[in-house]
Amino acid sequence: MSQASTIHVVRQRSLKSRSGTVTAVAELAPQTLDLTDDQREIQALAREFARTEIRPVSADVDERDTYTPLDVLYKAAEVGLTSYMLPEQVGGGGIGDVLTGCIVQEELNWGCAGIGNLITSGAFFGRPVIEVGTPDQQQRWLAPLCGPQPPLTSLASTEPGVGSDTAAMATTAVRSGEEYVLNGQKTWISNGGIAQYYVIFATVAPGTGSKGVTAFVVEKSDPGITFGEPMRKMGQRAIINTEVFLQDCTIPADRLLGEEGKGFYSLMHTFDESRIHLAASAIGIARAAFEYSVEYAKTRNAFGKPIGQHQAVGFRLADMATRIDAARLLCHRAARLMDAGKHVPAEAAMAKLFASETATWVTWAAIQTLGGWGYSREYPVEKWSRDARLEELEEGTSDIQRLIVSRRLLRD
Ligand SMILES: Cc1cc2nc3c(=O)[nH]c(=O)nc-3n(C[C@H](O)[C@H](O)[C@H](O)COP(=O)(O)OP(=O)(O)OC[C@H]3O[C@@H](n4cnc5c(N)ncnc54)[C@H](O)[C@@H]3O)c2cc1C
Numbered sequence: 001m002s003q004a005s006t007i008h009v010v011r012q013r014s015l016k017s018r019s020g021t022v023t024a025v026a027e028l029a030p031q032t033l034d035l036t037d038d039q040r041e042i043q044a045l046a047r048e049f050a051r052t053e054i055r056p057v058s059a060d061v062d063e064r065d066t067y068t069p070l071d072v073l074y075k076a077a078e079v080g081l082t083s084y085m086l087p088e089q090v091g092g093g094g095i096g097d098v099l100t101g102c103i104v105q106e107e108l109n110w111g112c113a114g115i116g117n118l119i120t121s122g123a124f125f126g127r128p129v130i131e132v133g134t135p136d137q138q139q140r141w142l143a144p145l146c147g148p149q150p151p152l153t154s155l156a157s158t159e160p161g162v163g164s165d166t167a168a169m170a171t172t173a174v175r176s177g178e179e180y181v182l183n184g185q186k187t188w189i190s191n192g193g194i195a196q197y198y199v200i201f202a203t204v205a206p207g208t209g210s211k212g213v214t215a216f217v218v219e220k221s222d223p224g225i226t227f228g229e230p231m232r233k234m235g236q237r238a239i240i241n242t243e244v245f246l247q248d249c250t251i252p253a254d255r256l257l258g259e260e261g262k263g264f265y266s267l268m269h270t271f272d273e274s275r276i277h278l279a280a281s282a283i284g285i286a287r288a289a290f291e292y293s294v295e296y297a298k299t300r301n302a303f304g305k306p307i308g309q310h311q312a313v314g315f316r317l318a319d320m321a322t323r324i325d326a327a328r329l330l331c332h333r334a335a336r337l338m339d340a341g342k343h344v345p346a347e348a349a350m351a352k353l354f355a356s357e358t359a360t361w362v363t364w365a366a367i368q369t370l371g372g373w374g375y376s377r378e379y380p381v382e383k384w385s386r387d388a389r390l391e392e393l394e395e396g397t398s399d400i401q402r403l404i405v406s407r408r409l410l411r412d
Pocket residue numbers: 154155156157158161162163164165187188189190191233236241390393394395396397398399400403
């Protein structure tokens with residue numbers, strides 16, 4: 001099926017399951033040049049879904065703290081938003097380009113970052129399975145993700161003692177006949193405990209750094225995998241995070257993903273893509289806060305005129321808009337380069353670094369624009385600021401992004 005007809009299917013499913021028509025593009029929505037008609041259609045679909053299905057429940061899900069809105073996930077599956085990026089061979093939409101992922105990610109995260117990232121979490125798990133998995137493995141773990149009630153998935157790299165320095169991971173995998181035995185502990189794992197499938201990174205050669213890192217798929221029903229309680233977080237609460245314990249977790253040898261010792265490369269490649277998507281998520285949050293601020297500045301009066309007419313407020317809005325546009329340009333540049341087959345760790349790092357710091361800055365600027373009301377839980381901007389802060393931390397902190405860029409600049 002061609003990309004165009006796949007999107008057509010996505011659109012048809014949307015219209016069948018949802019009587020509302022796609023709304024006109026909001027005035028402040030991104031003026032992105034050079035998108036194809038197909039990309040504009042899926043953008044409109046994601047935008048409408050975010051407006052009608054995500055935004056209305058976002059505050060409630062946040063207040064409930066560690067609640068996963070599976071009903072919203074299943075509605076997203078109905079219209080193809082959970083699986084459009086997975087290969088057609090396993091029943092997905094086959095729209096695997098990074099740029100389309102960014103466009104969708106921005107719209108969904110405009111609705112709510114936690115829920116948006118929950119909807120597309122299958123892509124994070126799916127990336128190494130698509131890249132190095134056999135056709136049988138792809139069928140086994142990706143085909144279920146294309147159904148109407150997709151199981152949740154996780155990717156587990158971080159450990160209590162090892163986050164940024166991934167190559168130093170201590171979780172081990174030992175081959176024993178036709179099985180592997182995994183021992184260790186992972187932490188901060190998104191969808192932990194409620195996911196059915198886990199890509200787990202472990203070392204087959206402790207002490208050799210990146211050379212031993214290997215990827216496996218562990219299923220929730222496998223012996224020896226258990227989970228901690230949901231961790232309580234500052235933001236993005238629609239996604240549950242837990243510790244994952246592996247105690248003599250015994251899996252068949254065919255759970256090996258790719259080759260022994262090649263997992264580090266696979267993880268880094270996954271991050272190259274996911275960091276560009278994470279940049280788009282940050283832009284979505286920033287845009288939500290910016291749009292809200294503009295409306296507020298037009299209608300809130302002080303000293304006899306709308307606050308936006310006071311230069312300090314108007315200029316702040318101008319800075320917000322400028323930074324968001326710059327972040328999107330960096331993000332789409334990295335996406336287009338990756339889609340063109342380039343190796344883009346530095347460009348992906350620049351996009352994530354700038355977009356995530358922009359999201360933090362813009363959401364704080366939004367709080368300032370609302371004055372005291374910005375600090376109130378009755379208004380959404382304080383939630384957006386909490387959600388935004390995570391983008392500077394996960395999948396490599398801002399320091400690590402600077403490290404990647406500086407290494408590129410200084411290498412021979
Ligand atoms: C909500 C949430 C969801 C997450 N989801 C997942 C998930 O699904 N799967 C998963 O595997 N992980 C996940 N993580 C983990 C996340 O990727 C790590 O927290 C992150 O990579 C940072 O690792 P760390 O917390 O161990 O910090 P550390 O590595 O201990 O870093 C601490 C500080 O030291 C700085 N630092 C470290 N090394 C350097 C250096 N070389 N140069 C300069 N500064 C340095 C860091 O920037 C940071 O400021 C999640 C985390 C959170 C908070």
